[in-house]
Amino acid sequence: xxxxxxxxxxxxxxxxxxxxxxxxxxxxxxxxxxxxxxxxxxxxxxxxxxxxxxxxxxxxxxxxxxxxxxxxxxxxxxxxxxxxxxxxxxxxxxxxxxxxxxxxxxxxxxxxxxxxxxxxxxxxxxxxxxxxxxxxxxx
Ligand SMILES: CC(C)(COP(=O)(O)OP(=O)(O)OC[C@H]1O[C@@H](n2cnc3c(N)ncnc32)[C@H](O)[C@@H]1OP(=O)(O)O)[C@@H](O)C(=O)NCCC(=O)NCCS
Numbered sequence: 627x628x629x630x631x632x633x634x635x636x637x638x639x640x641x642x643x644x645x646x647x648x649x650x651x652x653x654x655x656x657x658x659x660x661x662x663x664x665x666x667x668x669x670x671x672x673x674x675x676x677x678x679x680x681x682x683x684x685x686x687x688x689x690x691x692x693x694x695x696x697x698x699x700x701x702x703x704x705x706x707x708x709x710x711x712x713x714x715x716x717x718x719x720x721x722x723x724x725x726x727x728x729x730x731x732x733x734x735x736x737x738x739x740x741x742x743x744x745x746x747x748x749x750x751x752x753x754x755x756x757x758x759x760x761x762x763x764x765x
Contacts (some may be wrong), residue, residue: 628664642674645682663717677710677729681717687740688723696729722755735765 628646633639638655645664650656656674663682668674671689678692694710695703703709711729715721719732722740732738732748739755739762748754753763 634670651688669723675710676707677712678715679713680715681719681734683718684715685720687721687725690721690724691726693726693728725759737765 627644628648630647631644633650634652636652637650640656641658642656642660642662644650644662647665648662649667651668651670653671654668657676659676660674660678662668662680663684665682666680666684666686668686669688672686673691675692675694677694680686692713694713696711698709713727713729714731716732716734716736718734719736721727721738722742724740725738725742725744727744730744730747732744733751735751736748737753738744738759739753742755742759743757744754745758751765752761753765754760755762
């Protein structure tokens, strides 16, 4: 943990790395190996699975779900982490409440609308929303 990290219990945090001034709200689970960059905020009830890397100055809204197991073989990977996929979130990314983020890369300066499902990499700054998330406005 960096300096001035604030965690509101109860939370489940498993060997993750939290940068300076990170905020983690209540009822959040962050799995092993996750990195959260400085000044990012994780709001309550979010789930951040292993192989997720979040940049600096990000806002992860309430009840945001990350996914690393796509059930590619017709069922869960059953704990075989070699089958899990990574997610990389850039800097200054704001993710609206109840969004689901499949294993993707999201570049800097992006907003994801509430309730969206991000299924593909986002390589251009802007506001994306819907299921599947699409660009609705450039920033
Ligand atoms: C995505 C968002 C940023 C869009 O804001 P905006 O650029 O002002 O967009 P608008 O409200 O003008 O809507 C533009 C279009 O996108 C649609 N849209 C807006 N938000 C949407 C969302 N979350 N999911 C799907 N469609 C959405 C609107 O219905 C509208 O569609 P139309 O053109 O067919 O009428 C905003 O709606 C949002 O979801 N913010 C997240 C806020 C949040 O979760 N905060 C957490 C802390 S409380």
